[in-house]
Amino acid sequence: MHPFELSRPLRLVQITDTHFCERPGDILSTRVDTDQSLRSVLDTLHYREHGCDDVIVTGDLAQDPVEGSYHRLRHALNGYPFRFQCLPGNHDDADLLGAALPGGNVDCPKVLVRHDWLLILLDSSVPNEPWGWLADTELALLEETLSRHPAPHAMLFLHHHPVPVGSPWIDRIALRNADALFEVVARHAGKVRAIVFGHVHQEFEAERAGVRLIGTPATCIQFAPATERLVVDDLPPAYRWLELHADGRVDTAVHYLDEQALRATG
Ligand SMILES: [Fe+2]
DSSP states (O other): OOHHHHHOOEEEEEEOOOOBOSSSOBSTTOOOBHHHHHHHHHHHHHHHOTTOOEEEEESOOBSSOSHHHHHHHHHHHHTSSSOEEEEOOTTSOHHHHHHHSOBTTEEOOSEEEETTEEEEEOOOOBTTBSSBOOOHHHHHHHHHHHHHOOOSEEEEEESSOSSOOSOHHHHTTSBTTHHHHHHHHHHTTTTEEEEEEOSSOSOEEEEETTEEEEEOOOSSOOBOSSOSSOOBOOOOOEEEEEEEOTTSOEEEEEEEOOHHHHHHHO
């Protein structure tokens, strides 16, 4: 038996849609300060997630994609004892993020190998567009990594949702070439266990051809499900934990911050 199987599953945390501003501030005039809400989430992780192997940050890291936002965000993340692995969303400038954000415990890798698992971080952002698209280079990287690497299980991360979540306004800005993604995934049936995303600012789970499709609420504001137009929900900031087992099983749940955690940094 692999020694890893004897000890414990891989433990990940996903945080998403931090929407960090150039200066501390809110988004959509909600009075939710995105600096403060992220700090509440990170403090909660520090308290609850000691055994976390990696924190995956799935896009919309910045509200304003300028150097200052990324520098400030890196500084905020540097204060916590986690490895942060980041990918861009529609609010980000992918090139700028790649240049300005990494440093210390913050990085933007494409592929991570963790014991029996491949973690693949895809860039679905399109400059100046809210919807998503996986460029040929991203699809080729996915295909090649899944083909060549011997790890038996894979989890994919990207910003945009690859299936409708049930709100017309947000489904118009989904991943627009999801079929191309699912074609690659189908060629590696049984290996890709889950596709994990942000962007929808709400909890979501579905399944397609044996692959779990998992959406996660933001570290700032949430969107109400099943709405014609954008409606801000009254749910608090949240994160998702994921346990990836050696046999390919995935356990996961969303943790919403409670009043006490919000007050502690409020
Ligand atoms: Fe977002």
